[in-house]
Amino acid sequence: MIEALLLMMGLGAVAGTLLGIASKIFYVWEDPRIALVVDCLAGANCGGCGYTGCGACAAAMVSGEAPVSACIVAGADGAAKVAAVLGLEAGAAEALTSQNTCTGGFRAPEKFSYMGVNDCRAAYLLYAGAKDCDVGCLGFGSCVKACVFDALKIGPDGYPVVDEEKCVGCGACEKACPKGIMQVRKPSDRLLHMNLVTDRLAPCRQTCPAEVNIPKYINHIKRGEYDKAWLTVMERNPLPLSTGRVCPHPCEDACRRALADDPVSINQLKRFCSDWVMNKGTSLKIPVAPDTGYKVAIVGGGPSGLSAAFYLRRLGHKVKIFEWLPKLGGMIYYGIPEYRLPKEILYEDINRIFGLGGIEVKTGVKFGVDFDLESLVGGGFDAVLMTIGAMNHASARIPDEDKVKGVLPATVYLRRQGLGDPCPIGKRVGVIGGGNVAMDCLRSSVRLGAEKVYCLYRRTIKEMPANVVEIEACEHEGIEFITLCTPTKFTTDEEGILTGIEYLKNELGEPDASGRRKPVPIEGSETVIPLDNFILAIGQTTDSAFADEEGTAVSRLETKWGAIVNDSDTHQTAIPYVFTSGDCAGPPGLLVAAVGAGRRAARGIHKYLMGEDMAFPPARLRVDSRRMKGHIPGTIFDSIEGIQRKGRIAQPELEPGSYERQHTYAEVDLTVTEEDALKEANRCMRCCLTCYNKDTS
Amino acid sequence: MSSQKKLVVAHAPYWHDGSKISTKNYHIMIAALPAVLMGISQYGAPALAVIAFAMACAMIWEVIWNLILGKSASIGDGSAAVTGMLLGMLMPATAPWWLIALGTFIAIIVGKQIFGGIGFNPLNPPLLALAMLVISFTGIFDFNESLRHYDLGFVMTYPLADLKAFGPDAIGKFGMGDLFMGRQAGAIGSTFGLGLIVGGLYLILRGYMRWEISLSFLAGVFITALLFNLSDSAKYAGPLFHLFTGYTLVAAFFLLPEDSSSPANFIPMLIFGAMAGMMTVLIRNIGAYVDGVVFAVLLMNLCNPLLDKIRPKAIGKVVENA
Amino acid sequence: MGDYILLAVGAILVNNILLIQYLGNCPFLGTSKSMDNATGMAMAVVFVLALAGIVTWIFEAVFLKPLGLEYMRTIVFIVVIAALVQFVEIFMKKSMPALYAGLGIFLPLITTNCAVMGVCLINIKEEYNFLEMLVSSIAYPAGFGLALILFAGLRERIIIGRVPGPLQDVSIALVTAGFMSLSFLGFKGMI
Amino acid sequence: MIKRSFLGLVKPALRYNLAPGSVQELPVPNKVILLLKASENGGPPSTLKVGDAVKTGQRLSASPDSAEYVISSVTGTISAMSPHVGTLAQKYTAITIDASGQDDWDDEFNKEPTLDTALRFFEGAPGSPSFKAFADPEKTIRTVVINGMDDDLLLTANQCVVQNEAAEIKNGVDILKKMTGVERVVIAVPESLVQQASATGAELKTVRGTYPNSLPQMIMKDVLGQMVEAGDTPEDEGVVFVTAEAVAALGAAFRAGQLPVSKVVTVVGKGGSTRNVRARIGTPLRDVLQACNVSVSERDRLVLGGPMRGIATYSDELPLEPGTDGIVVQDEADSAQTTDYPCINCGECIRICPVKIPVNMLVRFLEARLYEEAAAMYDLHCCIECGLCSYVCVSRIPIFQYIKLGKYELSLIETAEAE
Amino acid sequence: MAKTIVQEFTKGLWEEIPPFRLVLGLCPVLAVTKTVANGVGMGVAATFVLVCSNILVSALRNIIPSQVRVPCFIIIIATFVVVVELVMQAVAYPLFLQLGIFIPLIVVNCIILGRAEAFASKNPPVASIADGLGIGVGFTIALGALAGIREAFGAGTISVPFSDTVIQLFGPSFQPFTFMVEAPGAFVCLGLVLAIMNLIGK
């Protein structure tokens, strides 16, 4: 008994002494983190990790050789602790995931039959692989073999499918792919990505000014994954309900399906999926990057400002919006009438943006009056985005246009409607202009009680920039088009109140710079029509008078024709921390263009704040969606074969001539049914650069 | 630049000498025929049944495995048939059906397919199966016991068992000529020395087999047995006896040179064969088992990866003096 | 002399500690993925086991047996081995960095290598004298090393093969180890 | 296809075709396509435009300071320029020139036989010579070897040149010496061409007529007794190889004052019919094949070069390149079919490998994509790329492709590490 | 993060069942699974040590200096191993003989030291008991299952733990595939069972 006790005690003491002294005498410095990591591991020295003991494993982890999860005994908790010790948690918050960008697979045509090593990289050595498409997936699954997490497999269509649950974003697939199809990106990087000529982009996607991944979300709709479709849209467009209603959808003009029958009703599908999400009422989680600590001020709560706010927030910055009008939305609130875009629907979009959290808003404050750049900088903002829009109207160059009573600028006319205080109008109203704003003025005049509404335009209906559907809607609502006319003077009564307008007939001459034929007035063709009100809807300009004030910071901004000059890629102005986007940065454009510009501005600001290179890569894709130019070579076809013809679905709308249609602001265009949406989604050929699904159902 | 007709693009070379795994395997089966036919003629229908059933079973296991894994069928290459045939050749004619089914399962699935199939088996599949069966079912592989109902007009005891039990004195009754001509008890396809040698020579000449391994193995057996015999001829049998009995010849020509479990470089092949021969005689003379071939070959299979590291210096290779 | 050779051959081949006695399997599987690790581990085991064999044998002779405390062998031996290994590691790290780079990383693994403990216990159980103990303490780990190196050779080929998914890694390694063990049965009866 | 001999124990001996036939001159084609190596950053050439007129012998390059150029082989106008990807993922700009039918010679070529001239006009001349090694300060070139053999089976283009143009070669040898300052010029020819070759003025060496003895590394070993170290080129050992055709072209150019624009090519049809023709560089393959009455149909193989080392191509609209010594058309039934069977370790490749590489292990490592290990342990860089291992592989593994892939991937890794 | 006691227990039965999921402590798994009785006996012995050492390590976790953590754990474990050794000799001597050297070798079983390190030294005693019990029971089940397979094929019997009963599974004509109870059979069998476990997943 006592021997046992003594023996063990002696043994313990000797061992302890020996080790204690030895560890002092033979002390060797090593990375202190190794010891900390060892503490997190199982300490069993079992060798299960493949390293020789826990110390070696820890050293490997510290040096980055071994993943933090290498110790199977310590498990996931251990891995988390090791990550904490090594400070890897910052990177872990924004998870990298892999995405396959090619949708070709088996359907992509081949230029030859390949025989040899079943490996993409091997096949690539022979004329870049058998696939006709230079950037298409070769389908041998080198990425699958490279993935040690079993997160990739070749799907039934012959291209790799990522299992996002399993993907850890290690990047092995990206390295393995000879064609750069697999891309491992953080969500932020995906938000920041701009279309490149080297991307795999369908024609519609190239054309969309907001660069929405159209084939992807339509494919989600096809599979009934409406929420995923909506999230896909939100990657590029935070106002899907609004754009779904008012977008003139240039994408559909580029749709390859149009070569066989009709283009796919892309915009209706977007509207469908975003309405579905709205009606479902649940809030889908939109990922937001960890806070960066930067604050950005956005002057103007229009679509571009809202879009920029949304993406800046998602990139991890704090945002505050300053708006001089009581409501957010800018031109889409105050410019687009209720019957096209109900205010509450618009606010669904806006509220979702604020749903991210971290975005503040202050309304009723005007830049240059209530605050200026100095006060913003003083308020701790690191960058300022000006999205003040174009709220001044352009002149129609008719004498006395701002003196004659009853002549109204479209901006004012529409804004007063938005404010709930419409301008009183008479029975006969004329609107000059052929754009969508003009159409809005025309159609709201009908609703405000005008009996006779004229549209005056200097070219023909064919040349009108407004959407065809809008023009048709006007016709449905009994609006008369007076085309090829140039108003020359107003006729007034003695009080200076408008009674009519005199105009000259035009004929079309040579095409001008925009490719449209120039109208030439015909001498002596004067005609007069009686009018009570005349609305000027021929364009807007930015009110940038504040830039003229000497001695302020703002005065360093350059302006050109009222617009604030910026770099069209980075949106940076002459003042490095000031960015502009939307209508105030150039000629007023489409809502969807403003949304796209908002994201570009967000990118510019993000890169500026993070100190990264702001310039676009040389491979930036620049498509002119108005003139359908600049697409990736070879992607715009003349004809396609093998498509079973099947027309597009009709746009449901309020019965023309009905009371609601003529006299109320009830929404005219309706959302398609789920059945129709699925039918339409199935018409989509899921194009990529050159290949497309021939057997659409 | 795409043309209407699609050509086939492959990497060079565009010529091939026409050899195929299946051809190779069919030739191995042809070469084994003389020994097998002799076995069948001696032991009759049961021997035929064993060989046929072993081949069938082996191929069925292979097919089943391919189906389970969804791999393309590899049955056409004949390797399963060869494995089955060789395993059958190593069995006594009285082997029960379940033994063959189990043996082929081990050989095909456990011995080969779970390592990735043909070319990846680290050990010789038929021998692996045989080793497992031998240590499990000693009764069946005791040839004296299992062949006792046969009377074929020659001494019906298993020479090696006699040697083990009674020493070299007991083997005088076996004439070398008889042993060579297959007039001895044993497994179906391993007794007919002449047939095996003819088959082996055929394979060697046709280039389907590595002669280095066979010859060094035979030399290894011969020399080791001779040394033992010289040291104490009262305890150890002579070299020819070791050559012509047991599995020696079938191992030399059909088992040892199995492709994936044997070395491919010249010197390793010689070492491999010679060591296997030496181990065979060692086990026979001083080990616990009656016939050493099975374990000798398996042991050398284990050494194969290490042995194959001995290789000629490639032309142009720079040896750094580190 | 002959006895010692027989003892050595028996320990290396016939009663191979890994393949026949099932001791030391964790490091066997863990360090056999590459030939370099396998050789390092083999050498480290020989080194430590030779030391541990001597120390434990002396402990048994000096303390346990005279005091009648044989039943405490397990606890005494493991403490001795653990302390010894740790001491050797600390010592080697400082004094012989070159050797440590080669062997040191394998040392911590050896504490829980049951082959070390196992051989020490066998030495006592078989009542070896000092020389026999020494032979056994070197021959057993030599057998461990031999098996480990052969196994690493096989495994290097198997890893680059086409083993079906569920069988990969440890699973196929165990099956291969089984085959090795089977082959080593061939040495049976040789001493 | 040469089949395995009955007695497989004997190593198969593949013999070169040593009977060069006569050369038939082809007319100037309607259009030629020239493949200009694309510059690093991609993008279309800045100095060339569609519609530009070019003269025969005109030097075309992407930009004034670009080192890459092609020599126009016809007179005409550029009708198209498109990107083209070749083997080893090499990017080219394919310049299509519609030929006018008349040759109007460009006069930029000056006749000073200097190294500069060689670099400026003869990189990529017929036979695809390269003079960069002479200009490389890190290399000391002591010997030039004129290869009078063809580097592949069936082909006789080079032998043809030795047979018919010994005088031009002699002139070429003199110019080569002047240009490079290298004194030792060796010509390696088969036994059958000794007579012609002895008239060239170069040091005469004979090469055995079995494959792969005409490959540079083998000539180095057998004829010069030098060893090319793994991963090195003969240039690193001070030896530059040029084909007989290139030397002849050099000689002819300085004699006539016109840059060489055509080359000899051996055309082998499906039945094995062999003809030698001389065609303009850049001639679409279709024109060459039509002139030789060789047709190509679906699933055939169209090989540029010979059956062991050539490059199968995918369209007969592709052009004849300066390095193309042969065009082989193979019927599907005659061509080698590869499989994805694993190596069964039969050892055939080891027996036949002329440089003693353990191909059985090498291919396993390459299959597992362990390229660095393959190079470090299994002599990947020793490979001289003769293709014999694939030729004899029982499993029909595309070993040669694996080797090429491995070398390519390693070069990528090295470049990545160098950055 | 915080698991309930039940979860701590059940994870050892499937998710982290040694040695199939945690491929540790293989030596006894291979050596003593010749019969079910031996396997379960070993499992119970290991479970006892595991639970006891977990309790003690957990209780003393704040006292033990981290530098000598491992030696201390080893002492604790070794103590219980010797206790088991002695008790088993006194109570179940035949089993002790069968398990032989593997009882003292529990001390170097990575599972036990691993649990002490990874769990008990960081968690309170109750959770540590649950963890030890779970892992131990899982270990016992695994040993029993493996032994069942090996014994059934290799001997045609199933021996009931803690009794002398041996159930004959097959008729007298059955020829046992004794390979399974030999050393190599242990490796092969465990390897294949691991593959099946991998196939089933967690």
Next chain:
Amino acid sequence: MRDIIRMIVVLAVMAACGGALLAGVKSGTAAKIEYQQLKFVKGPAIIEILEGCSNDPLVDRFKVKDGEVERGFYVGVFDGKANTVVFESFGKGFGGDIGVMVGVNIETDELLGMGVTTHAETPGLGSRAKDDPSFRAQFKGLSITEPVKVKPDGGQIDAVSGATITSRGVCQGVTDSSAFYSRLKPQILEQARAFAK
């Protein structure tokens, strides 16, 4: 320095506690273990050899000093006469020592039987020497004074097939025992007598 002392103290105390605990357990189980050892290690062989004896040989045992070592003898009483003793000897197998129980009729010096107690032989082969009754039966009736050998060595015992080494080891164990049996015979006779009934 303080932490080193703490280390030493903790280790020593812990080790001491362990030691104490073990010592306690040991003293509590010692008697039981001894009997268990006897019963399960040697018991079966002894009882088998002395099948049919009228006493409990595990109880009827005595020890005789043979130089340094002490040897245990178990007495079997047949027909009222304590004419049989069983004792243990060792032979060399290839797995280590083989314990052999030898039963001898002290009156005739004839072997009554043989049993294997401990061995480390390969299961299925060598271990059959323990389990195979026909192998053991061969020893019955041989004389203890004659060397016992297997047939290959020129003896009279058929080796267990496949386990010649083990068989040889068993025979050697039996043969070796004759030496000390003869040497100690006087004491044995004397002691055994005490158990006669």
